[in-house]
Each structure stands twice: as structure tokens, then as C-alpha cells.
Amino acid sequence: MTRIFTSDFRDDLRLDRPDPLPLHTLDRVDRPTTFIDDDKVKRVDERDGGFYKAGKGQYGDSLKKEYRRFVAKQPLSGALCTMAGALGHMVDEPAKIEEAGKTPWGISAWAPMPHQSEHTAPGTDDPTQNSLHIKETAYFLRSDIVGICKLPPYAVFSHSKHTGKKIDLKHKYAISIVVDQDWRTAAAFNGNDWISNAMSFVAYSTSGFIACILADYIRRLGYPARAHHAMNYQVAVPPILLWSGIGEMSRMGDVVLNPFLGPRYKAAVVTTDMPLEIDMPIDFGLQDFCNKCGRCAEMCPSQAISYGDKGMHNGYEKWVHDIEKCTSMRVGNPNGSGCGTCVKACPWNKPFTPFHRSVSWALRKFPSTRRFGIWCDEKLGYHKPNYKKKWWLDLDQGDDGRFFKPKKSGFNRKK
Amino acid sequence: MTRIFTSDFRDDLRLDRPDPLPLHTLDRVDRPTTFIDDDKVKRVDERDGGFYKAGKGQYGDSLKKEYRRFVAKQPLSGALCTMAGALGHMVDEPAKIEEAGKTPWGISAWAPMPHQSEHTAPGTDDPTQNSLHIKETAYFLRSDIVGICKLPPYAVFSHSKHTGKKIDLKHKYAISIVVDQDWRTAAAFNGNDWISNAMSFVAYSTSGFIACILADYIRRLGYPARAHHAMNYQVAVPPILLWSGIGEMSRMGDVVLNPFLGPRYKAAVVTTDMPLEIDMPIDFGLQDFCNKCGRCAEMCPSQAISYGDKGMHNGYEKWVHDIEKCTSMRVGNPNGSGCGTCVKACPWNKPFTPFHRSVSWALRKFPSTRRFGIWCDEKLGYHKPNYKKKWWLDLDQGDDGRFFKPKKSGFNRKK
Numbered sequence: 001m002t003r004i005f006t007s008d009f010r011d012d013l014r015l016d017r018p019d020p021l022p023l024h025t026l027d028r029v030d031r032p033t034t035f036i037d038d039d040k041v042k043r044v045d046e047r048d049g050g051f052y053k054a055g056k057g058q059y060g061d062s063l064k065k066e067y068r069r070f071v072a073k074q075p076l077s078g079a080l081c082t083m084a085g086a087l088g089h090m091v092d093e094p095a096k097i098e099e100a101g102k103t104p105w106g107i108s109a110w111a112p113m114p115h116q117s118e119h120t121a122p123g124t125d126d127p128t129q130n131s132l133h134i135k136e137t138a139y140f141l142r143s144d145i146v147g148i149c150k151l152p153p154y155a156v157f158s159h160s161k162h163t164g165k166k167i168d169l170k171h172k173y174a175i176s177i178v179v180d181q182d183w184r185t186a187a188a189f190n191g192n193d194w195i196s197n198a199m200s201f202v203a204y205s206t207s208g209f210i211a212c213i214l215a216d217y218i219r220r221l222g223y224p225a226r227a228h229h230a231m232n233y234q235v236a237v238p239p240i241l242l243w244s245g246i247g248e249m250s251r252m253g254d255v256v257l258n259p260f261l262g263p264r265y266k267a268a269v270v271t272t273d274m275p276l277e278i279d280m281p282i283d284f285g286l287q288d289f290c291n292k293c294g295r296c297a298e299m300c301p302s303q304a305i306s307y308g309d310k311g312m313h314n315g316y317e318k319w320v321h322d323i324e325k326c327t328s329m330r331v332g333n334p335n336g337s338g339c340g341t342c343v344k345a346c347p348w349n350k351p352f353t354p355f356h357r358s359v360s361w362a363l364r365k366f367p368s369t370r371r372f373g374i375w376c377d378e379k380l381g382y383h384k385p386n387y388k389k390k391w392w393l394d395l396d397q398g399d400d401g402r403f404f405k406p407k408k409s410g411f412n413r414k415k
Numbered sequence: 416m417t418r419i420f421t422s423d424f425r426d427d428l429r430l431d432r433p434d435p436l437p438l439h440t441l442d443r444v445d446r447p448t449t450f451i452d453d454d455k456v457k458r459v460d461e462r463d464g465g466f467y468k469a470g471k472g473q474y475g476d477s478l479k480k481e482y483r484r485f486v487a488k489q490p491l492s493g494a495l496c497t498m499a500g501a502l503g504h505m506v507d508e509p510a511k512i513e514e515a516g517k518t519p520w521g522i523s524a525w526a527p528m529p530h531q532s533e534h535t536a537p538g539t540d541d542p543t544q545n546s547l548h549i550k551e552t553a554y555f556l557r558s559d560i561v562g563i564c565k566l567p568p569y570a571v572f573s574h575s576k577h578t579g580k581k582i583d584l585k586h587k588y589a590i591s592i593v594v595d596q597d598w599r600t601a602a603a604f605n606g607n608d609w610i611s612n613a614m615s616f617v618a619y620s621t622s623g624f625i626a627c628i629l630a631d632y633i634r635r636l637g638y639p640a641r642a643h644h645a646m647n648y649q650v651a652v653p654p655i656l657l658w659s660g661i662g663e664m665s666r667m668g669d670v671v672l673n674p675f676l677g678p679r680y681k682a683a684v685v686t687t688d689m690p691l692e693i694d695m696p697i698d699f700g701l702q703d704f705c706n707k708c709g710r711c712a713e714m715c716p717s718q719a720i721s722y723g724d725k726g727m728h729n730g731y732e733k734w735v736h737d738i739e740k741c742t743s744m745r746v747g748n749p750n751g752s753g754c755g756t757c758v759k760a761c762p763w764n765k766p767f768t769p770f771h772r773s774v775s776w777a778l779r780k781f782p783s784t785r786r787f788g789i790w791c792d793e794k795l796g797y798h799k800p801n802y803k804k805k806w807w808l809d810l811d812q813g814d815d816g817r818f819f820k821p822k823k824s825g826f827n828r829k830k
Contacts, residue, residue, distance in 0.1 A: 001416075001417045001435075001557075001559045001594070001595045002416045002417055002420065003597060003598050003599045003766070004595060004598040004675075004676075004766045004767045005417065005420045005421070005766070005767055005768075006420070018806070020416075068525075070525070071525035072525060075532075075536065075632055075635035075636055076552065076632050078525075078631075078632075078635060079628050079629075079631035079632040079635060080628055081525045082512060082513075082516035082631060083505070083516065083624070083627065083628050083631070085515075085516040085517060085518045086501065086504075086505060086515045086516045086517075088518040088519050089501075089518075089519055090498070090501060096519070097497060097501075098497075100500075100501045100515070101497035101498065101500040101501045102500060102501075103500045103503040103504075103577070103646050103647065104503050104504055104511070104577070104647060110483075110485070110486035110487060110493075110496045117490075117816065117817070117818065118816075118817075119817050119818070121490065121808065121810055121818040122810075122818070122819060122820045123808050123809075123810075123820060124808070132806070133806060133807075133808065136806035136807075137491065137806070137807075139599075140597050140599075140600060140613075140617060140806075141617060141621075142416075142557065142617070142621060144416045162518070162519070179416070180416045180419060182418060182555050183418050183419040184418045184554075184555075185555060198555075202555060202556060202557070205628070206556075206557060206624075209498070209621075209624055212498060213494050213495055213498050213620070214494075216493075216494035216497060216498070217490055217491050217493075217494040220490035220493060220494060220818075221490055221808075221818070222818075231518050232518065232519060260419075261419075351418070351419045351420070352419045352420055353420075391433070391547070391548060391551035391552070391555075392548075392551075392552075393536065393538050393539070393548065393636075394538075395536055395537075395538075401532065401533075402532070402533075402534050403532065403534070403536040403537070403635075403636070403637075404537060405537045405538060
């Protein structure tokens with residue numbers, strides 16, 4: 001759909017630009033703009049993640065209990081998450097995909113062979129052509145942004161949180177599939193009210209849906225491929241986003257910020273051995289911008305985000321945030337479902353209208369505009385909820401399973 | 416994503432317009448612009464459809480054999496169709512959805528209760544508010560167009576082609592979920608080459624994905640709901656599209672044509688008893704336009720589309736097309752996968768750029784512009800493939816399962 005708004009005669013002139021957003025205007029650099037000590041970064045055990053710890057009771061009994069309901073207590077995020085769960089079966093194993101892909105009356109006559117072909121398909125030898133083809137395919141499948149990098153070995157989790165088993169993934173390349181969390185909703189919500197988890201999960205489930213189809217397609221072409229999405233990861237996504245030019249590390253901690261969507265997106269990943277040409281990391285001045293801004297730290301309800309300078313954490317230069325505080329707010333939020341207050345707070349969370357693309361261009365190119373831009377953004381009140389645009393239902397779920405209208409909705413530190 | 420291009424300050428002024436496309440500019444009428452003899456229309460047996468007959472050998476042995484491979488012989492449409500099959504389990508039965516929605520390591524802690532709540536949720540009594548809410552939800556889930564009508568009893572199939580059983584569906588309302596088949600690809604292809612089935616199935620599977628989530632959500636709110644999509648229908652979609660204001664009957668036969676997407680879309684449906692306010696049918700002058708045009712009939716490779724006037728068929732006034740010829744081309748196409756040559760031919764198949772929206776407005780409002788518009792459209796060559804934009808792989812599958820590059824790609828009647 002996006003492409004019906006962006007396609008025009010210029011398409012004919014630049015066949016190397018499949019992207020609906022103008023990624024070609026971004027400055028590319030050899031390495032991410034934050035230091036990564038490639039030799040020192042250790043592979044992460046997925047069980048060290050905040051959600052896993054909350055579910056296991058490592059952040060207390062109250063969060064352990066809330067963990068079982070914090071997404072499904074709001075019915076839209078519950079429905080989205082159920083769909084994401086179904087996509088967990090469709091990441092790589094042919095037998096499982098064949099089983100999942102069976103229609104209720106058996107295998108469809110139309111869709112046999114979800115397994116990897118034994119022979120590579122003709123016309124898939126050239127990395128440059130393959131990358132263009134994979135990007136066009138991912139955009140055809142309705143991705144919002146696509147980027148490709150070599151799979152950094154340290155991006156592969158050491159162990160799965162679900163099986164406890166060691167992960168062995170040796171694919172050469174990683175394709176990032178980015179999906180917007182919806183600007184209209186982001187404009188309306190206050191950051192941590194009842195729609196927050198649904199915003200995450202519409203992007204998680206949609207990017208997972210696209211990644212599963214794309215991985216199946218690549219296997220049919222004869223190359224190994226695996227989809228990684230919210231309900232079945234084998235990789236940590238942030239380093240892959242950095243290397244594939246989706247964004248830069250931001251003050252928010254592990255959030256890789258994109259110049260067009262800001263932090264308002266989620267990404268799935270397809271890893272593969274198909275020969276691909278990689279993208280380069282981008283530099284749009286975010287390290288300087290985040291140094292000058294800090295609105296996410298001010299607005300964070302759990303004060304999990306650093307007000308200070310970057311430090312080193314497991315070989316990454318980053319603003320180190322407090323994972324326990326962040327997770328506790330997202331899982332334990334009593335006045336909403338989840339939390340994305342940093343998404344709401346961020347001046348980069350904007351629509352792609354002519355006005356905002358001009359401002360974004362100026363902020364990217366001219367460091368001297370940034371303090372003024374941050375000041376204007378605050379004066380214009382973009383960090384405040386616009387409840388005139390509110391369309392969702394505030395609903396919480398009682399112990400009897402019944403939904404009720406909660407008394408409060410969200411929490412705003414900054415008026 | 417669409418809404419990051421269309422959201423602007425005007426949103427604040429018109430809260431009753433959730434639609435990214437300007438549906439509010441369309442003329443609404445009491446009944447569809449083609450006569451429907453409500454008392455005479457008989458419910459259709461799904462087994463009378465062309466694809467079912469082809470699969471059963473009623474159109475000959477050659478098509479019976481081709482039926483088993485005509486989608487999966489091209490790997491992208493094969494992958495899309497496998498995903499659509501998986502969605503076939505998730506239309507209404509809680510136990511099946513719970514089973515499908517189980518992550519590979521069991522039920523997710525985050526997504527319990529895919530079944531209908533016993534109590535309706537607070538804030539869901541008002542039909543006007545509900546319709547706005549359901550539309551906003553469907554757009555949030557990335558639908559392209561949404562419309563709502565009463566479910567015409569004659570739109571319900573009499574029997575399922577899969578089970579052979581009688582269908583009993585008494586829901587009051589039907590929600591149409593429309594998804595674009597991608598303009599950029601439609602501009603590039605010739606109508607019946609190797610990407611044609613993938614265009615259908617990206618829209619089938621994506622609209623099905625959205626419909627399954629929306630139906631699950633409505634059930635959680637306490638109302639019965641069922642998703643209907645390409646891999647599990649209980650309703651015929653065209654009458655629902657007519658009554659919910661998505662489009663008018665076109666020369667192509669059963670294709671309901673939309674003024675913004677033309678015939679370049681597929682739709683899934685959610686039926687429900689949730690109280691809803693309905694939309695009215697639209698009139699954008701298509702009956703006059705199709706009378707003056709006929710390019711789809713000229714270009715149809717199997718000559719399945721009528722050159723003449725409308726007639727009556729099962730209580731519907733329509734241009735009656737030859738289903739056997741149409742199905743034979745789509746299933747048996749030796750030089751491509753599927754066929755959408757009528758989509759390619761149609762002057763309404765356009766992007767939504769400032770130029771095209773002006774032309775579309777003039778064609779809708781002023782009948783005298785239509786002949787000239789049709790003439791210009793042909794002179795500008797929109798019906799021709801633009802292979803400079805071609806991004807997909809021409810691939811056919813041999814009996815050994817191996818993909819190979821076919822000698823021919825598509826068939827163009829009109830140069």
C-alpha cells in the first residue's frame with residue numbers, strides 16, 4: 001500500500017532504489033557510530049533477558065504473576081500475541097511448516113514443498129542482484145524498511161530461553177525486516193496506556209509474518225534460511241540493525257533509532273547463506289542529538305534511562321539503561337498494558353509529511369539546528385497525548401477473565 | 416506505515432475519518448449500482464467455483480494435474496500460499512486457535528484466552544462508536560480499506576467445498592478487509608507472467624492475517640466473530656464488497672472495482688454479531704465507464720470477459736464472464752503463474768499520486784471526461800508491462816521439484 005503513495009515517474013530513473021522511504025539520502029559509514037569491540041562482545045544467553053527473569057520470579061513474585069497476563073489483559077494485544085505465537089512454528093523446520101501450513105482439511109493442493117530445495121534456483125548467483133531482489137520481495141510483502149548485513153557472530157544467542165539449549169547458527173547474512181508501530185496511534189497515546197503492548201505486537205507479529213514468508217521463499221530458492229521474530233528468536237536484533245544501516249544506538253539503551261520512524265518500530269530478522277550484498281551502517285548525527293536531548297530519560301516512568309554519558313557494556317559503547325526497572329514498568333504497569341514512553345517522548349517519532357521530512361533533513365545535516373529543534377518539539381507538545389485521536393479501548397482483565405474499564409490510563413511525568 | 420504518509424493536522428479536525436484513502440469523497444447510494452434481486456439470489460455452493468471444478472477434473476485432465484502445482488510452481492506464490500494455509504486454522508474455533516497459537520515450546524504466557532469472552536466488554540454497546548473503533552483497529556492492523564455492511568444471507572455459501580457440509584452462518588454484519596496487490600509490481604508485470612499468483616496471494620494472506628487477528632479480538636470483546644479468507648471461506652466476497660461500499664460491479668465479471676485501487680486488491684471478511692453501523696454502497700460512475708471502456712475484454716488472454724452488455728445471473732445484474740475460460744487460463748497458464756491481465760488492463764489500476772488522484776476525481780465526477788481518459792490511458796501505455804521495474808524471478812518447477820528458468824513469460828494480446 002505504501003508504494004501507491006510513493007511510486008512515481010522517478011522510479012523509472014533509479015532502479016537501484018526499492019525503498020519507499022528515502023534511505024539513499026542517508027550518510028553511510030564503515031562501522032556503527034558507537035564503538036563495538038568485536039573481539040570482546042560475548043554472545044548473550046537469552047535467559048539473561050528482562051522478560052525471562054520477570055517470568056521466572058527473579059524480579060519478585062508480583063511481577064512473576066503479572067508476567068502471565070501483562071499482554072493478554074488488553075484484548076487487542078492478546079489477539080496479536082496469539083497470532084505471533086502461531087508464527088513461532090514457521091521459522092525454519094519444513095516438517096513443522098508443512099504441519100502448520102496444512103489447511104483445516106489437509107495439505108492444500110496449492111502450497112506443497114515448504115522445504116529447502118536441493119538445487120539453487122537459476123538467477124540467484126549474483127550478490128548485488130540478490131540483495132535488490134530480496135529487498136523488493138520484502139517490500140512487496142509490505143515491510144517498511146529493509147536492510148542487510150553480515151551476521152555478526154556475537155548477535156547469535158548462546159542459549160535459547162525456551163529450550164535452554166545451546167544455539168548453533170552459522171548463517172552468513174542477516175536481513176532486517178522493519179515494521180512501523182503506527183504513527184496515528186503513537187500521536188494519540190501517552191506512552192504507557194492500554195494500547196502500548198498492541199503497538200509493539202502489531203509490529204512484532206507483522207514483521208514476523210513477513211520474515212516467515214521470506215525465509216520460506218529463500219529456502220525454496222535453495223538456500224538455508226531462518227526467520228527470527230518475537231516468538232522464536234535465535235539472534236539479538238540490535239547489533240543486526242546497527243550493521244544493516246537501520247539506525248544508530250540511542251539514549252534509550254538497546255533501542256536502535258531510525259531517522260524516519262524514530263524508535264517507533266519493531267524488527268524481525270531472516271538469516272541465510274544466500275549470497276547477498278550488504279548495506280553499510282548510517283550516521284545521521286544521533287550521538288550528538290541524544291547528548292543534547294534526553295527527553296526519554298526525563299519522561300521514563302520507571303527512570304530506567306541514563307541521564308549521563310555513554311559507557312561500555314559487554315563490548316558495546318552505549319547509554320546503559322536499567323533493565324530491571326524497564327521490565328518492571330512494562331510487565332507491572334498497573335495503569336496500562338506495556339510501556340513505550342520513550343517512543344512517545346522521542347523527537348524522532350514523527351510522520352513522514354513534507355514538513356517533518358524537511359525538519360528531519362535539517363536535523364540530520366546541520367548539528368547547529370538540533371538544540372532549537374528539541375526546544376521547538378517540546379513547545380509544540382509532541383510528547384503529550386492527543387486524546388482527540390484516541391481510538392482504542394481501555395480494558396483490563398479481572399481474575400474471573402472478565403474485561404473491565406480500569407480507573408486510570410497511563411502515567412505522564414512531564415505535562 | 417501508510418498512515419505516516421497521510422497523517423497531518425487535518426486529522427484533528429475530522430475524527431470520524433479513520434481511512435487513509437479519502438473514502439469520504441465518494442458518493443454514497445442506497446443500493447449497489449447494479450440490480451440485485453434479493454429474493455431471487457440463491458446461496459452458492461462453494462463446489463460450483465471454477466478452482467474446485469478444475470481440481471476435480473471437470474475441466475479436463477490437464478487442468479486437474481496443473482491445479483496441484485499452479486501456485487507453488489513459482490516459489491514466492493508457494494511460500495505465500497503456505498502461510499495462507501496456516502491461517503486457515505485461525506478463523507473461529509478457540510481450541511484450534513489455541514493449538515495454532517502455541518509457540519513451539521507450549522502456550523505462551525502472554526497470549527491466553529483466544530476464545531469468546533462470556534461477557535461483552537464495557538464500551539462496546541454503541542454501533543456508531545463500534546464501527547469507528549473496528550475500522551481504526553483494522554487500519555492499525557495495516558488494512559488498506561475497510562467497509563462494513565449487513566451480511567446478506569445470500570452471501571453465505573450453501574456448502575463448503577472442503578468438507579461438503581452445509582454451512583450455517585447467521586452473523587448480522589460483515590467487515591471487509593481490503594489489501595492492495597502492490598502498485599509497483601502491477602506497473603511492471605504484463606498481467607499473466609510469473610508474479611501474478613504472488614500478487615494475489617500477498618493480498619490474500621495479508622488480509623487473512625488481519626482478519627484472523629480482528630476476529631479473535633472481537634471474540635475477546637464478547638461477540639461471536641469468524642474470519643473468512645482465501646484458505647477458509649464461508650461467504651462469497653463480492654456481494655459483501657458491494658454492500659459495504661468498497662466498489663461497483665465491473666465488466667470483469669465478479670470483480671468489484673474500487674475507485675482508488677481499481678481491481679488491484681483482494682479482501683478477507685470478518686462476520687460478527689457485534690452491533691455495528693453500516694456503510695452505504697458507492698457510485699463513482701463505473702457502470703457508464705465500463706460501458707465505454709472494455710479494455711479488460713480486449714486484453715483477456717482467454718477471452719473470458721464479455722464485450723457486450725450486462726445480463727442477469729443468479730439474481731445479479733452483471734457482465735457475465737466465462738468462468739471455465741478464466742479458470743483455465745489462471746490454472747493452466749504455461750507461461751506464467753496465474754493470471755491478472757484484467758487487473759493490468761484496467762485504467763483504474765493506478766497509484767495514488769497527486770496527478771492520478773486528480774484524474775480519478777474528474778473521471779468520477781464528470782461522465783464527459785471518460786472517453787478521453789480511456790483514450791489517454793491507452794496512449795500513455797499503462798496496459799503495457801514496464802520491465803524496467805521488474806524485480807521478481809521467472810521460475811517454473813520441473814517434475815523433479817527443481818526450479819528452472821522458463822523460456823517464455825506471459826502473453827500480451829495488445830501491444
